[in-house]
Amino acid sequence: MRDLKIDSAAMSNDLLAWYDVHAREMPWRVGPADSAAGIRPDPYRVWLSEVMLQQTTVAAVRGYFLRFISRWPTVLDLAAAEDADVMNEWAGLGYYARARNLLKCARTIAADHGGNFPDSYERLLNLPGIGPYTAAAIASIAFDRPETVLDGNVERVMARLHDIHAPLPDVKPVLKERAAELTPALRPGDYAQAVMDLGATICTPRRPACGICPWRDPCAARAAGTAAELPKKAPKKPKPIRHGIVYLAEAANGTWLLERRPDKGLLGGMLGWPGSEWNGAPVPAPPFEADWRELDGEVRHTFTHFHLILRVMTAQLPNGFSQKADQELVTHRDFSPASLPTVMRKAFDLYKGR
Known part of the structure; x- marks a missing residue:
């Protein structure tokens, strides 16, 4: 890891300026222009999309998300749904425990929170099926809390930005610290989506487009020529x-x-x-x-x-x-x-x- 001297505020501003122009359009997302106009994301849609996106791609999730929203427009509608109907709609997305926890969480929100999502990381973390990443994502994106969102895209961006060669998953705490240093107090929800978009569209796993990256100048891995080989991962054990x-x-x-x-x-x-x-x-x-x-x-x-x-x-x-x-x-x-x-x-x- 290189001792990277960065101006966190300037970098966050640069990334947000890039996001304002290049933000991906998604059915669960409030874009930067609408966000600037004061339109807030629906926590239900943010939560539903984040659960669906675990271990799955945006392209695979889009159709499922739209069908779920059409059939169950609110968290109260989902809470009242038949288990079998939800499981059938989920079929093909995999990791079916997510669907079971989806129902548990919706019913907890309906029964214990009046149909409203808690607006803090700590309270979100107490809900069924919501772990640290999902709680941070909902708190940040839906409620504009300055929480640090760390998915695979953000891990890759941080590893390259700081030229960190220690392997995943053990290096996750370090990557989260680096990500937290860049998370701004203003527009944290837009920033969280911006850094994930950066990893998904520019700082990609293979052939990163360093030449058009808004963080190309301070990126230590670009300077060292090691971007394409990061992040390192510990060898996988063979599956039985x-x-x-x-x-x-x-x-x-x-x-x-x-x-x-x-x-x-x-x-x-x-x-x-x-x-x-x-x-x-x-x-x-x-x-x-x-x-x-x-x-x-x-x-x-x-x-x-x-x-x-x-x-x-x-x-x-x-x-x-x-x-x-x-x-x-x-x-x-x-x-x-x-x-x-x-x-x-x-x-x-x-x-x-x-």
Whole structure:
């Protein structure tokens, strides 16, 4: 790390001037011109977008966000929603614990806060599913509090600005200190979005556009020629491989047998195909006795902590089948592959392409 002499106020002003011209347009964002006119962001939209954006790209989130806002325009609407409806709308975004916490948080705000989001970092942090990053983002963007927002984009910008070569994740506290030094008292919400935009559009992971960066002059990594190799990351441990079996059963009239997964655990609360446990040597667990046939090929999917390989078995759903408590019979008209979690949709795609 280089001993970088910077004028924090001047740098913040430079970045805000850049943001005023180059701010990205997003359906949850109040742009700098509207912000200057006194229009404040809706905390509900800020919160919803930040939860959706965790581990996901802006491009992937946009459509989901618009559908959620159309169906549940306020946090009170979301709090009153059926769990299954919310989980179905979330299908495909992954990390399904976020959707469960979304409902818990909305219902806590409705029950304990009169439908209004707390306006401080400390009180936001007490809400279900809201961690330090999300609390800082909501406090800063929605309420213009001078909190330090540190996402992957900001980490990259700070590592390069100060030419910090210590690897993530251990260096996060240092990067947050550097980010805090630049967070201004005036327009902190705009600044938080500006520094994230800088990382997303200029100080990108590969081939950063240093020549047009508003912070190119004080950037130590640009001067040292090391920008493209930062931030450093500790070597990842290899992910284990788990195996499983899923069972796709369709009746002659197009009705499908689906199973609601337990609320806790991976894909919690989601509808999917009945199946075995996911482990090293799964034990077959067909939902009913039948002449089950295995499809050629396999489903591969990667979760945060492991790779999954699924065998896909198929059979005809018998007439008069009586489902168990955790199972649902979904008619051809009501069945939507898009409502399935991605790994389950992959199994359906293999079936359709058989």
